[in-house]
Amino acid sequence: MKGPSLGVRLLVLTVLSVSLMVVDARFDTLKPLRSQIGLLATPLYWLADLPTRLWEDMTLSISSRSELLAENEKLKAEALLLQRRLQKLAALTEQNVRLRELLNSAELVDEQVLVSELIGVDPNPFTQRVIIDKGSKDGVSLGMPVLDARGLMGQVVEVMPYSARVLLLTDATHGIPVQVNRNGLRAIANGTGNPGLIELRHVADTADIKEGDLLVSSGLGQRFPAGYPVAIVKEVVRDSGQPFAIVRAEPTAALSRSRYLLLVFSDQRTPEQRATDSAEAQEAADRDAAARQEAAAPTPAVAPAPAAPAATGENRNGRN
Known part of the structure; x- marks a missing residue:
């Protein structure tokens, strides 16, 4: 059996849709249904x-x-x-x-100094040397003492126009005259090749030296100025069967860490020249002091001349 045609169906659905729209717009009857349909959709x-x-x-x-x-x-x-x-x-x-x-x-530092910077380290493991950025063009000469902020480091052993090579205190070939700051005991401090250690050799077993003593440069040999810190005694080994004690010390300077150094222009005059210059300077100072004293002395006052007696009237008129 053949059903309604497609056109009839479309017409019926259209009429039904329009009817539902009109009813929904004018009445509240379809609101619950619309809510349920919306929930399902x-x-x-x-x-x-x-x-x-x-x-x-x-x-x-x-x-x-x-x-x-x-x-x-x-x-x-x-x-x-x-x-x-x-x-x-x-x-x-x-x-x-x-x-x-x-x-x-x-x-x-009393002497004239020059600040320099470390620019290189000697690659030879058996030497303790560094290279600085000052040379002969800056007035650097052989033997100039080198120190950092803590103490002596060594001396210049090679000079080039714009750089120089410094031999450190701890080099095995280096030696420096020192004295114990506490009592003035003199000795020679030699390098050991170890960057943190120097030794005092030929120190009598009965010498008055102990751990913690400060070693300073003695000035003997006129290479290093006197009074600069060199090392601190770390170990004193005494053996009653040996004539000399073994004294080991640690340098006060930061040999492996310092980057900025001081070159010291030490006094190259002989002792006779220094004595002569000192005497001349003292004489000049005495003369200056005497001249200042004379200039400051008060000038004696000059006594006024006596006044002439006044003439009488008889003398003025020429009568007795």
């Missing part, structure tokens, strides 16, 4: 919108991940730059501290 709406929402979420996730990666790389680069600046600042701070210490040491 919600899952369908959610399923229909699911592909769109998944695409948006995936796009946002990819975009956010790319942005986070880029931001992470940027923050890493900034962190590296800040660390480099911090390291540079720390290095500059330490350099400033060392220069201040060196400046304070230069103020305590």
Whole structure:
């Protein structure tokens, strides 16, 4: 049996739809039904919108991940730059501290000094030598004492136009006359090849020397000026069967760490010349003092001449 045609069906559905729209617009009868239908249709709406929402979420996730990666790389680069600046600042701070210490040491040195910078270390493991950035063009000469902010380091053994080579105290071939600052006991401090150790040789077993004593340059030999710190005694080994004690000391200078050094222009005059110059300077000072005393002495006052007696009237008129 053949049913209604398609056109009739479409017409019936159209009339029914329009009727429902009119009833829904004018009356509240269909509101519960519409609510129930909307509740049933919600899952369908959610399923229909699911592909769109998944695409948006995936796009946002990819975009956010790319942005986070880029931001992470940027923050890493900034962190590296800040660390480099911090390291540079720390290095500059330490350099400033060392220069201040060196400046304070230069103020305590009576002789003329020249500040230099260490630019190299001798690669030979059996020698203790360094290279500095001052040479003959700067007035550096052989034998000039070298010290840092803490004490003597060594002496110049080779001079080039713009650099010089310094032999450190701890070199096995180096020796320096020292004395114990506490009692004036004299000895010779020799290097051991160890950058942190020197030895005092031929010290009598009964000598008055003990751990903690400060060793200073004695000035004997006229190579190193007297009174500069050299080392601190760390060990004294006495053996009753041996005539000499074994004395080991640690240099006060930071031989393996100091970067800025002082070159000391020591007085090259002979003792006779120094005595003559001192006597002449004393005579000149005495003459200056005498001249100042004479200039400051008060000038004696000159007594006024007596006044002539006044003439009488008889004398003025020529009568007795």
